Amino acid sequence: xxxxxxxxxxxxxxxxxxxxxxxxxxxxxxxxxxxxxxxxxxxxxxxxxxxxxxxxxxxxxxxxxxxxxxxxxxxxxxxxxxxxxxxxxxxxxxxxxxxxxxxxxxxxxxxxxxxxxxxxxxxxxxxxxxxxxxxxxxxxxxxxxxxxxxxxxxxxxxxxxxxxxxxxxxxxxxxxxxxxxxxxxxxxxxxxxxxxxxxxxxxxxxxxxxxxxxxxxxxxxxxxxxxxxxxxxxxxxxxxxxxxxxxxxxxxxxxxxxxxxxxxxxxxxxxxxxxxxxxxxxxxxxxxxxxxxxxxxxxxxxxxxxxxxxxxxxxxxxxxxxxxxxxxxxxxxxxxxxxxxxxxxxxxxxxxxxxxxxxxxxxxxxxxxxxxxxxxxxxxxxxxxxxxxxxxxxxxxxxxxxxxxxxxxxxxxxxxxxxxxxxxxxxxxxxxxxxxxxxxxxxxxxxxxx
Amino acid sequence: xxxxxxxxxxxxxxxxxxxxxxxxxxxxxxxxxxxxxxxxxxxxxxxxxxxxxxxxxxxxxxxxxxxxxxxxxxxxxxxxxxxxxxxxxxxxxxxxxxxxxxxxxxxxxxxxxxxxxxxxxxxxxxxxxxxxxxxxxxxxxxxxxxxxxxxxxxxxxxxxxxxxxxxxxxxxxxxxxxxxxxxxxxxxxxxxxxxxxxxxxxxxxxxxxxxxxxxxxxxxxxxxxxxxxxxxxxxxxxxxxxxxxxxxxxxxxxxxxxxxxxxxxxxxxxxxxxxxxxxxxxxxxxxxxxxxxxxxxxxxxxxxxxxxxxxxxxxxxxxxxxxxxxxxxxxxxxxxxxxxxxxxxxxxxxxxxxxxxxxxxxxxxxxxxxxxxxxxxxxxxxxxxxxxxxxxxxxxxxxxxxxxxxxxxxx
Numbered sequence: 018x019x020x021x022x023x024x025x026x027x028x029x030x031x032x033x034x035x036x037x038x039x040x041x042x043x044x045x046x047x048x049x050x051x052x053x054x055x056x057x058x059x060x061x062x063x064x065x066x067x068x069x070x071x072x073x074x075x076x077x078x079x080x081x082x083x084x085x086x087x088x089x090x091x092x093x094x095x096x097x098x099x100x101x102x103x104x105x106x107x108x109x110x111x112x113x114x115x116x117x118x119x120x121x122x123x124x125x126x127x128x129x130x131x132x133x134x135x136x137x138x139x140x141x142x143x144x145x146x147x148x149x150x151x152x153x154x155x156x157x158x159x160x161x162x163x164x165x166x167x168x169x170x171x172x173x174x175x176x177x178x179x180x181x182x183x184x185x186x187x188x189x190x191x192x193x194x195x196x197x198x199x200x201x202x203x204x205x206x207x208x209x210x211x212x213x214x215x216x217x218x219x220x221x222x223x224x225x226x227x228x229x230x231x232x233x234x235x236x237x238x239x240x241x242x243x244x245x246x247x248x249x250x251x252x253x254x255x256x257x258x259x260x261x262x263x264x265x266x267x268x269x270x271x272x273x274x275x276x277x278x279x280x281x282x283x284x285x286x287x288x289x290x291x292x293x294x295x296x297x298x299x300x301x302x303x304x305x306x307x308x309x310x311x312x313x314x315x316x317x318x319x320x321x322x323x324x325x326x327x328x329x330x331x332x333x334x335x336x337x338x339x340x341x342x343x344x345x346x347x348x349x350x351x352x353x354x355x356x357x358x359x360x361x362x363x364x365x366x367x368x369x370x371x372x373x374x375x376x377x378x379x380x381x382x383x384x385x386x387x388x389x390x391x392x393x394x395x396x397x398x399x400x401x402x403x404x405x406x407x408x409x410x411x412x413x414x415x416x417x418x419x420x421x422x423x424x425x426x427x428x429x430x431x432x433x434x435x436x437x438x439x440x441x442x443x444x445x446x447x448x449x450x451x452x453x454x455x456x457x458x459x460x461x462x463x464x465x466x467x
Numbered sequence: 468x469x470x471x472x473x474x475x476x477x478x479x480x481x482x483x484x485x486x487x488x489x490x491x492x493x494x495x496x497x498x499x500x501x502x503x504x505x506x507x508x509x510x511x512x513x514x515x516x517x518x519x520x521x522x523x524x525x526x527x528x529x530x531x532x533x534x535x536x537x538x539x540x541x542x543x544x545x546x547x548x549x550x551x552x553x554x555x556x557x558x559x560x561x562x563x564x565x566x567x568x569x570x571x572x573x574x575x576x577x578x579x580x581x582x583x584x585x586x587x588x589x590x591x592x593x594x595x596x597x598x599x600x601x602x603x604x605x606x607x608x609x610x611x612x613x614x615x616x617x618x619x620x621x622x623x624x625x626x627x628x629x630x631x632x633x634x635x636x637x638x639x640x641x642x643x644x645x646x647x648x649x650x651x652x653x654x655x656x657x658x659x660x661x662x663x664x665x666x667x668x669x670x671x672x673x674x675x676x677x678x679x680x681x682x683x684x685x686x687x688x689x690x691x692x693x694x695x696x697x698x699x700x701x702x703x704x705x706x707x708x709x710x711x712x713x714x715x716x717x718x719x720x721x722x723x724x725x726x727x728x729x730x731x732x733x734x735x736x737x738x739x740x741x742x743x744x745x746x747x748x749x750x751x752x753x754x755x756x757x758x759x760x761x762x763x764x765x766x767x768x769x770x771x772x773x774x775x776x777x778x779x780x781x782x783x784x785x786x787x788x789x790x791x792x793x794x795x796x797x798x799x800x801x802x803x804x805x806x807x808x809x810x811x812x813x814x815x816x817x818x819x820x821x822x823x824x825x826x827x828x829x830x831x832x833x834x835x836x837x838x839x840x841x842x843x844x845x846x847x848x849x850x851x852x853x854x855x856x857x858x859x860x861x862x863x864x865x866x867x868x869x870x871x872x873x874x875x876x877x878x
Contacts, residue, residue, distance in 0.1 A: 106510035106877045128877050129550065130510060130533060144533035146549040146589045146617055155590050156544040170593030171544045178536045194536060195544075 060133035067101035076205040085196040093248020094268025109149035139181035215271035322360030323466035362388025365413035387415040543592035603643035649702035663697035684722035687830025728827015762799035
């Protein structure tokens with residue numbers, strides 16, 4: 018390039034650079050206010066809403082609080098309660114197990130201070146010690162950390178500076194400034210201790226150690242929640258030896274539970290579940306995903322003895338029942354048949370299947386059981402099959418009766434045969450059944466366990 | 468051509484600069500200018516007012532008792548301080564720190580050199596990789612961060628402070644306070660180079676916490692942390708002189724004399740130091756320092772068959788610590804048949820060291836001398852006088868709290 022060309026080109030280049038690089042203030046206005054004013058005004062709005070819901074005639078807030086970064090079973094979501102005052106005072110309450118000074122698991126209130134900070138966004142800062150919340154933030158001496166706690170000096174990875182993520186009147190969400198701990202404020206709809214009691218009742222109702230596996234269904238796909246009762250549970254494609262699994266924390270509510278983070282099933286996303294009016298299942302926010310306890314599997318494997326409702330017996334069953342009662346009398350004049358049921362017999366070589374519950378004295382103050390193995394299996398959701406076994410297996414008590422009263426086992430088998438078939442089952446409780454109506458679908462006779 | 472090129476560049480720059488003008492009008496301040504210095508509607512207003520009157524107005528010092536995460540040290544997991552303990556600590560800072568310097572250095576001293584900010588942290592600050600615990604830190608000569616405030620015992624009329632409580636407060640709070648303030652002082656007027664030349668070869672920035680007390684004192688340091696770096700050693704020398712208890716001083720002296728390093732004239736200097744420190748009960752038979760037991764340290768590595776003497780003695784009061792920190796098997800053989808009194812120990816058991824060995828009490832005495840003279844020459848302060856004043860005030864601390872301190876609840 019010659020110098021002449023350079024002289025001609027250079028002004029054009031420089032002029033273009035000036036026009037293109039120096040006009041930053043002519044960009045479109047995306048907001049009506051500066052960033053600082055927006056944060057300031059947002060803080061005012063948040064504080065106004067926090068204090069408004071904390072008025073004496075209202076019940077303040079539920080702070081659904083998750084510590085970050087640990088899969089330890091100690092760290093399910095926690096329900097904390099909060100009342101914010103215009104003076105910067107905040108009263109928190111809870112009954113969680115990490116409360117100190119002998120207050121673990123006891124309802125406790127503690128007052129401290131809070132502040133809405135303007136940082137890169139709005140930050141709700143709990144800035145003086147509070148027994149309820151800051152205990153989750155307190156570091157643990159590495160040499161004294163109990164085994165189940167994090168022993169790297171970080172404590173439980175809780176946060177007390179909460180960065181605003183979402184703000185609506187009834188749903189204020191945050192993530193922790195240091196660890197990203199998830200938390201959410203929702204208006205409390207009842208007195209705090211009532212909320213705690215109702216939540217405990219709900220948790221006990223839907224998640225027990227007896228039945229703690231669940232189907233997650235959307236009408237197309239099925240996955241499972243496992244061990245929901247621990248509050249930190251597994252999401253997997255099958256119950257036993259899952260190939261893939263995720264762990265989630267949840268916080269229980271009076272109506273169900275909410276997960277720390279949203280998850281998907283097929284095309285459906287879900288995070289919070291509330292129990293249906295008919296109490297058959299829990300349903301997510303848009304009604305597309307349901308959580309159903311694996312009650313049908315439980316029905317086929319429970320060990321408690323549930324008795325058959327004799328009023329629904331067929332004539333054949335009634336006749337067999339009477340014959341069995343007479344045979345027991347032959348075995349021992351003090352014995353009589355109290356009921357027939359399903360479950361696990363209690364004598365030697367006990368078996369899961371049909372159980373004859375017998376009185377063993379004339380005053381009917383004592384009982385004993387006689388057991389015969391019967392196969393029960395889940396065929397499909399809500400459908401259970403009762404099938405014969407390849408060989409008849411009976412427990413020691415039934416063998417003893419057979420020895421003295423030959424033909425007894427055959428008679429029991431006759432009774433069992435009246436039940437072989439496939440049933441549509443309606444449990445008496447969808448989360449922890451203690452019986453149910455077995456409506457015959459293929460073969461068998463409709464019966465009721467109670 | 469050069470002139471033309473410069474002209475083009477000037478035009479271009481002119482275009483660039485002139486087009487950056489901001490025609491926006493300033494809006495109202497984003498800060499709330501409607502409230503006074505103290506927000507009287509705040510739940511903490513009474514205490515805030517007290518802080519304003521006692522720290523902000525006289526010293527331009529802010530006490531940040533409300534946790535400030537961005538201003539804290541993100542290397543540590545930290546929590547806010549308890550409100551009531553923050554109030555108590557603030558009164559102690561005034562009573563045992565500001566008022567002491569005011570008395571001996573004049574009222575302008577703390578106005579001029581006092582920290583601009585105190586930041587309180589409720590929890591301890593652990594560094595799991597080293598297993599150490601940070602007790603406080605000073606930043607840029609203007610800010611002192613006090614840690615573990617929540618571990619402070621809370622005073623009530625029913626449970627006033629005992630001597631043991633004061634020892635704990637000394638260790639956790641006052642020692643740290645003077646340590647960090649000494650950093651501010653030496654960041655303003657540097658300490659003599661000679662200080663760092665007394666034990667130059669044994670500073671250990673990383674492994675200091677692995678040393679036991681016997682070794683630390685034998686090497687000529689008052690504290691473990693002091694052996695990490697020269698400037699830490701310097702401020703530890705100052706803060707130990709002002710705040711350490713008689714027990715800590717006497718056990719330090721005993722240990723620093725036990726394994727050599729006692730030069731000619733040092734024994735006399737030790738007695739003079741004890742006098743300057745105002746140690747009480749030097750001849751009291753019930754004091755730990757008049758019941759000294761001395762043991763030979765016997766060690767055995769994994770690949771060795773027998774225990775052999777490690778060539779050092781260990782006092783009975785630190786056997787557990789030495790055993791706990793030892794990396795090899797260790798046992799002790801008592802070498803003194805009867806418990807020694809301090810005077811008998813120093814006068815008879817301790818032998819003058821004629822070797823070139825660096826460290827021990829000789830090094831400590833030299834460091835004390837330099838620190839003392841620096842304090843006097845640079846700041847006009849008498850170190851031992853400050854110690855006596857602090858101690859007298861500590862002895863009256865229960866009366867002080869009862870008569871002068873109001874602790875507020877949230878309003």
